[in-house]
Amino acid sequence: MVSNVPLQGEHIRLEPLERRHIEPLAAASAGDPALYRWSPVPHGIEETTHYVETALAARDAGQAVPFATVCLVGGKVIGSTRLYNFEFWEWPAGHALHGRTTPDACELGYTWLTHSAIRSAANTEAKLLMLTHAFEVWQVLRVCLHTDARNQRSRLAIERIGGQFEGILRSHRMAADYIARDSARFSFIASEWPAAKKNLIQLLNRS
DSSP, X not given: OOOOXXXXXXXXXXXEOOGGGHHHHXXXXXXXXXXXXXSOOOXXXXXXXXXXXXXXXXHHTTSEEEEEEEETTTOOEEEEEEEEEEEOOOOOTTSTTTTOOSOSEEEXXXXXXXXXXXXXXXXXXXXXXXXXXXXXXXXXXXXXXXEETTOHHHHHHHHHTTOEEEEEEEEEEEOTTSSEEEEEEEEEEGGGHHHHHHHHHHHHHHO
């Protein structure tokens, strides 16, 4: 099972998701539903309970590391995010990576923030914390991010932090509006990580 540990920065803490986060997450997503037009964000206690239970089931199956995003000032839950879709490649015997127990690649997603935290330092720092953990602790070779191809704000945000656009995956996943969505695919790879990390730190310092 991939380890799930707290990740803390200067502005936020990513806490391993637990059932105690259900009510705070429901409160965080309350408000204008148009804000989450392109994202699968739960609303209300019932939806949030299902959302958390599904994430915990994926965690227990070794398929995801979900977090609650917590603001360090005041300790308020302001959203959620996760690392998931872990790939373990079959390196041959004798190869330097044969027998490794951490993922070779993964995906970063299910990211959403409460209205007041959008365009704050929270998203940039969350990405910095998770990408640092993936590349420097797990030593992954690639981290992918996908977003609804219609979500121009999200696409620009991923490009801003250094994600490299790879193309459009057609009818890739079910969209938040229950159609087969096209996904814009972005990635970071290990050789690019030092420059990407420097960029993220600079963006965070300007936030």
